[in-house]
Amino acid sequence: MVDFNRFTLANGLKVLVHEDATTPMAVLNILYDVGARDEDPEKTGFAHLFEHLMFGGSINIPNYDEPLQRVGGENNAFTSNDITNYYITLPAENIETAFWLESDRMLSLAFSEKSLDTQRNVVSEEFKQRYLNQPYGDVWLKLRPLAYKKHAYRWATIGKELSHIENATMDDVKAFFKKHYNPQNAILVVGGNVKTEEVKKLAEKWFEPIPAGEKYHRNLVQEEPQTEARQETVKANVPLNAIYMAFKMPGRLNSDYYAFDLLSDILSRGQSSRLYNSLLKEQQLFSEINAYISSSLDPGLFIVEGKLVEGVVIETAEKAIWAELEKLKTELVSDTELTKVKNKVESILVFSEMGLLDKAMNLAYYELLGDAALLNNETAEFLKVQSADIQRIANETFNKNSSSTLYYLTEEHA
Amino acid sequence: MLNRQQAPDFKQVSAINFIQPEKRLLTNGVPVFTIYSGEQDLVRIEFIFENVNWNRDKPLQAIAVSTLINNGTNKLSAKEIAEKIDFYGAFFQTEYTQDQSLVTLYTLNKHLHSVLPIVKDVLTNSQFPQNELDIYIQNQKQKLQVNLKKNDIVSRKEFAHALFGETAYGVDIKAEHYDGLEREALLTYFKTAYAPNNCTIVVSGKFDAAGFDLLDSHFGRDWDKSEVVKNAFSFSPTEKQFVYKEKPEALQSAIRIGQLAVNRKHEDFSGLQILNTVLGGYFGSRLMANIREDKGYTYGIGSGISSLQQAGYLFIATEVGADVCGAALTEIYKEIEILRTTLIEEEELNLVRNYMLGSMLGSLENVFSHADKFKNIYFAGLDYDYYTKYINTVKTITAQELLALANKYLTTESFTEVVIGKK
Numbered sequence: 001m002v003d004f005n006r007f008t009l010a011n012g013l014k015v016l017v018h019e020d021a022t023t024p025m026a027v028l029n030i031l032y033d034v035g036a037r038d039e040d041p042e043k044t045g046f047a048h049l050f051e052h053l054m055f056g057g058s059i060n061i062p063n064y065d066e067p068l069q070r071v072g073g074e075n076n077a078f079t080s081n082d083i084t085n086y087y088i089t090l091p092a093e094n095i096e097t098a099f100w101l102e103s104d105r106m107l108s109l110a111f112s113e114k115s116l117d118t119q120r121n122v123v124s125e126e127f128k129q130r131y132l133n134q135p136y137g138d139v140w141l142k143l144r145p146l147a148y149k150k151h152a153y154r155w156a157t158i159g160k161e162l163s164h165i166e167n168a169t170m171d172d173v174k175a176f177f178k179k180h181y182n183p184q185n186a187i188l189v190v191g192g193n194v195k196t197e198e199v200k201k202l203a204e205k206w207f208e209p210i211p212a213g214e215k216y217h218r219n220l221v222q223e224e225p226q227t228e229a230r231q232e233t234v235k236a237n238v239p240l241n242a243i244y245m246a247f248k249m250p251g252r253l254n255s256d257y258y259a260f261d262l263l264s265d266i267l268s269r270g271q272s273s274r275l276y277n278s279l280l281k282e283q284q285l286f287s288e289i290n291a292y293i294s295s296s297l298d299p300g301l302f303i304v305e306g307k308l309v310e311g312v313v314i315e316t317a318e319k320a321i322w323a324e325l326e327k328l329k330t331e332l333v334s335d336t337e338l339t340k341v342k343n344k345v346e347s348i349l350v351f352s353e354m355g356l357l358d359k360a361m362n363l364a365y366y367e368l369l370g371d372a373a374l375l376n377n378e379t380a381e382f383l384k385v386q387s388a389d390i391q392r393i394a395n396e397t398f399n400k401n402s403s404s405t406l407y408y409l410t411e412e413h414a
Numbered sequence: 415m416l417n418r419q420q421a422p423d424f425k426q427v428s429a430i431n432f433i434q435p436e437k438r439l440l441t442n443g444v445p446v447f448t449i450y451s452g453e454q455d456l457v458r459i460e461f462i463f464e465n466v467n468w469n470r471d472k473p474l475q476a477i478a479v480s481t482l483i484n485n486g487t488n489k490l491s492a493k494e495i496a497e498k499i500d501f502y503g504a505f506f507q508t509e510y511t512q513d514q515s516l517v518t519l520y521t522l523n524k525h526l527h528s529v530l531p532i533v534k535d536v537l538t539n540s541q542f543p544q545n546e547l548d549i550y551i552q553n554q555k556q557k558l559q560v561n562l563k564k565n566d567i568v569s570r571k572e573f574a575h576a577l578f579g580e581t582a583y584g585v586d587i588k589a590e591h592y593d594g595l596e597r598e599a600l601l602t603y604f605k606t607a608y609a610p611n612n613c614t615i616v617v618s619g620k621f622d623a624a625g626f627d628l629l630d631s632h633f634g635r636d637w638d639k640s641e642v643v644k645n646a647f648s649f650s651p652t653e654k655q656f657v658y659k660e661k662p663e664a665l666q667s668a669i670r671i672g673q674l675a676v677n678r679k680h681e682d683f684s685g686l687q688i689l690n691t692v693l694g695g696y697f698g699s700r701l702m703a704n705i706r707e708d709k710g711y712t713y714g715i716g717s718g719i720s721s722l723q724q725a726g727y728l729f730i731a732t733e734v735g736a737d738v739c740g741a742a743l744t745e746i747y748k749e750i751e752i753l754r755t756t757l758i759e760e761e762e763l764n765l766v767r768n769y770m771l772g773s774m775l776g777s778l779e780n781v782f783s784h785a786d787k788f789k790n791i792y793f794a795g796l797d798y799d800y801y802t803k804y805i806n807t808v809k810t811i812t813a814q815e816l817l818a819l820a821n822k823y824l825t826t827e828s829f830t831e832v833v834i835g836k837k
Contacts, residue, residue: 060418065698070765071424072772096422121710128665129713129733135563239559272496287553340501347503354780
């Protein structure tokens with residue numbers, strides 16, 4: 001159970017407070033309701049590049065990191081296809097420093113040319129390090145545009161290509177800030193050894209004077225239902241053949257989300273899971289095999305991916321995956337197996353309450369979903385799922401005509 | 415009017431409280447250290463075994479046993495073990511480090527009595543079935559092939575081997591080492607290393623007298639002792655050495671440089687941690703400020719010092735654009751040279767002091783982190799005075815002392831320099 005209090009400032013900023021007196025630390029987490037899905041198709045990677053620029057100094061504070069480190073704090077941020085999330089952890093008695101820093105960069109950035117120059121380079125190196133200079137690193141750059149034809153999920157957060165980042169201008173940066181970085185598009189969570197009254201005073205002092213700005217109304221092009229099997233083959237300098245299969249599934253707010261999450265657990269969570277035992281241990285077709293969901297806000301992907309044992313023909317491996325998926329369509333999952341994955345999820349949720357930062361991030365995300373209180377309902381939602389639900393969604397999802405399959409082959413097989 | 419240019423007042427962290435463990439012994443003498451917290455209804459139990467009987471010709475014995483230990487006993491198959499553990503929502507994890515092999519159980523309190531017997535079975539009756547070993551060998555060799563395509567991982571392997579040679583800390587694992595694994599040898603290693611006389615148990619979470627009795631009833635008896643020879647290594651400083659592996663297609667080069675230093679037991683260690691923080695131990699460090707934030711050569715660069723039981727070492731690591739690899743190396747050496755010749759300004763030093771104290775406070779987030787802090791000192795033969803002294807050193811070390819440490823340990827003329835990619 002993660003308790004919280006909630007209030008909204010006059011400028012529209014939502015504030016949540018989680019009091020936890022067992023720690024001497026505090027967290028300030030701020031979620032901006034903007035991600036890679038909000039980008040212009042010709043300027044992709046921008047939400048993430050912008051996240052880097054948020055550390056390049058703000059209107060009244062030339063250096064973001066230094067004053068925070070001086071009071072014993074640390075910070076970081078991440079960008080996904082849906083959101084951009086910034087967080088600070090610091091000794092609770094110095095919490096005002098976090099308010100000061102975070103509010104000033106919501107008020108306005110310094111928009112320094114030097115910072116833009118540097119971060120273009122840094123992000124280009126990040127692009128290389130994580131996507132281009134790793135075996136299989138570019139899989140999502142290939143798989144997204146195969147699975148999505150219209151929706152902005154067809155590109156990754158890092159962007160479609162290096163040139164989009166290299167060509168970013170200061171005007172782009174300023175326009176992006178104006179459109180997305182204002183109190184109405186943000187959720188602030190303060191957690192740890194703090195009191196709600198104190199947080200309220202600090203929020204009113206530092207955040208309330210910030211102009212409300214314009215509310216961004218999202219109007220994304222939605223993906224049309226997929227009606228044909230898609231298949232692509234790429235060859236690269238990798239040691240093993242691999243297969244990636246993507247199926248369309250509903251977005252995070254759909255009531256079937258919990259059933260999909262359990263379905264992926266049945267297939268692939270841990271050493272008792274189906275794919276691991278059947279395909280890796282018994283048939284020995286794969287040396288690694290996984291299934292997981294993308295958990296995105298708009299309709300997402302159910303992914304099955306694996307690396308093949310040397311000598312196994314890729315069509316054989318693919319057939320074996322399909323056989324496991326077909327089994328879920330025709331046979332009910334047993335009570336024991338369903339209880340097993342439910343118990344595991346329940347346990348994970350209890351353990352996740354060990355971390356202050358995790359709790360703060362979760363509150364912000366669930367508030368974005370509509371209500372932070374949903375976080376405390378998760379276990380109950382998972383427990384509601386029945387075997388018949390699993391079978392139904394398996395039938396709705398695992399069809400050739402809505403699948404996108406990527407063969408990722410070694411060059412010798414060319 | 416709100417003055418946004420004026421930073422709010424702040425305080426340096428004053429008190430850092432460590433939760434110290436209670437020590438009890440199982441009936442057979444296995445020490446159990448408990449860090450108690452009643453916050454959540456869960457518990458973590460770590461069974462910690464020293465790595466022993468090092469054999470250069472069988473370098474994978476300990477790690478293979480660690481990974482395969484839950485792959486079958488004389489009662490349960492690998493799948494049955496996993497199903498039972500998962501059914502109770504518990505987590506069974508194994509971890510192999512250079513010095514120890516850990517078996518960790520995470521469970522909700524309500525299922526402790528159901529999962530402990532499974533762990534007992536695994537720790538005393540593992541069988542290492544041949545078919546499971548064959549699958550492990552096949553899949554690990556495949557994983558190795560993928561890892562050898564990652565410049566960063568290759569640089570770690572080369573660096574460790576250059577410093578530590580043919581020991582558990584440095585041996586360069588190759589595919590044929592996997593082929594050489596034999597079931598009988600694994601069983602022998604298992605019976606030797608996973609014995610009560612080689613075990614320390616660290617418990618954290620909600621764990622009361624009844625929990626202890628339950629633990630004792632399973633692990634305090636019917637567990638055979640063994641004869642172990644603790645691993646013993648000694649290392650001598652190396653001369654300047656270069657390892658360069660060219661990867662013609664590389665977009666980035668992985669750089670890893672450094673040398674042997676001291677470990678936690680040495681009086682210089684805390685001071686060296688502060689010096690390391692200034693150089694490359696936090697986001698505002700000199701390496702990050704220069705090589706990422708000023709030059710934009712990399713996504714990240716850092717330095718670290720590592721304390722092993724029988725050695726310590728320091729390193730600087732990064733992945734940089736292949737075209738700027740030489741320039742990045744020049745800048746790294748330049749930053750080190752500045753630390754050896756110029757006193758750190760008081761303003762920067764105070765920032766680092768406050769940052770490190772805040773970071774220490776933040777690293778004690780929950781009962782598990784308190785247990786981790788205990789393990790750090792206990793297995794180095796130290797007590798909680800270590801942390802008192804550490805905090806005192808962070809608060810009081812002078813720029814002169816750091817300059818002296820830089821000249822003693824950051825001797826680049828004897829560094830090992832590894833570059834994988836293009837120069």
